[in-house]
Amino acid sequence: MSLPFTSPSSATAPPPLPSGFAEGLKDVVLPDPLGFGKLMAPVMAIAHYRDGSWETPRLAELGPLDLAPHTQALHYGQAIFEGMKAYRNLGTDGGPPLLFRPYEHARRFNRSALRLGMPEIDERVFVSALEELVTVLEPFVPARRGQSLYLRPTMFGATADLSVVPSTEFCFVVLATPSDAFFTTPVSAWIERHYSRAGAGGTGCVKAAGNYAASFAAAAPLRENGFHQLLWLDAVEHRYLEEFTAMNVFVRRGDLLYTPPLSDTILAGITRDSLLTLGPSLGLKMEERPVDIHELTDAIRAGEDVEVFGCGTGAVVAPVELIGDETGMRLPLPSQETALELRGRLLDIQHGTTGAPDGWQHTVAPLPDGPQA
Known part of the structure; x- marks a missing residue:
């Protein structure tokens, strides 16, 4: 009899988005109120780090991750995250959603990764994954001032091994949740x-x-x-x-x-x-x-x-x-x-109704060939 969970690889990649899945999101009607972090958008971005390099992030249907019970992050806390937002562009010309200072978030994410002995992810790849996700989930970007599509980039050690050493495999996931402002009153x-x-x-x-x-x-x-x-x-x-x-x-x-x-x-x-x-x-x-x-x-x-x-x-x-x-x-x-x-x-800056310093308002550029599946 073979023993279970002997592979050092823990996180299994979910299947890609089914054909036509993104098209079916266009008629979504968001509830009111949204709350904060309660309603998860049905698509995530995901990539794995194996053999010393990152895969290209791709989109997948939101679903459980297949993890072994001895995945290192579950025992030793080798896990980091960022919190950031995509805002509806409420400027006079409208336009695609806006990310607020995404490259600063990418840099902080990498500082967190280095502190916990995890591999950095290229800033351009990080931001591109956000753009790809937000492009598909644009119907989930709420329209009211102060609301947003909250984005949660996360990385965790994915090696299935109880040894007290850093993981050699990692999983990068970006989740999204349409949300009200966290606090609306003092x-x-x-x-x-x-x-x-x-x-x-x-x-x-x-x-x-x-x-x-x-x-x-x-x-x-x-x-x-x-x-x-x-x-x-x-x-x-x-x-x-x-x-x-x-x-x-x-x-x-x-x-x-x-x-x-x-x-x-x-x-x-x-x-x-x-x-x-x-x-x-x-x-x-x-x-x-x-x-x-x-x-x-x-x-x-x-x-x-x-x-x-x-x-x-x-x-x-x-x-x-x-x-x-x-x-x-x-x-x-x-x-x-x-x-x-x-x-x-x-909020004026985040929603594009006034000017901002360079790098603060990042327009989500539509992907020339459509989102990757």
Whole structure:
């Protein structure tokens, strides 16, 4: 009798799109509301890395991946992802959907890959896979401002082997889900004073899957106290703001807008970088510096003109209306004007209703020979 699962190859490629499948998507009617990440589009892009090189990504019908139970990513967490969006072009001339800063996402994806001992993927191949997918799924790009076709490029170690060594085979998958904005109303933030999101020299500055799983247990007080997001402090002193679980953090005091400096514990957010560019157009002085939680809460208690908000691909910009913690502290934040103004300006760019710096608005070019199957 032969033993099962002895092959070092784990992830099996799904079959290509059936003939005429893409044509059948044109009459889709999206539900309202969409939610976030609930409705999966029926097509994905996929490629495998074997024998030292990547296959060309191709489109396939969304479906289960055939993985052995001893696939390395399931045991050792060798998995990364990106979050990005395709927006309906709402400019006067309309046109194909727009990707927001896709090459920056490709670069960050590769930084994550290198940190976890995974192979890079050519930036042009990465973006081409997104374009091919979005072209086929254009009917799934919602039309309302703030909505998007959320894209989730993912890579994981696919070798079927329990040895504690890096995979030699990898799977690259891009999923898509038509979604509403992650947050449509101001959020409340719970200061996490015990657990740490990341430590020096770790993986906090990349989008490693385990970074997010590690936040789940700490999130229990959110549900118990009716809060939305954890606000993480540094791992050494539990004193300086780092970021929210799924967003970078900004603080405005008067005409100064600041955010914690990047480090190996803080993710280099694409939206964060965009706001640092846009902020001066609002007459704000921009600064990257440590943010002391005691200094912040004292300023709020003193009635200073203070705003706190998060930013990220899913949320775009999310004003914070309340900060609290386990001591019973509850500090309202009535001011939200700067966050809402920045959100509006960023959405204008993302939907193509205003100009943007080079590389921010990437038009999805129709494929000359149609999408690959």
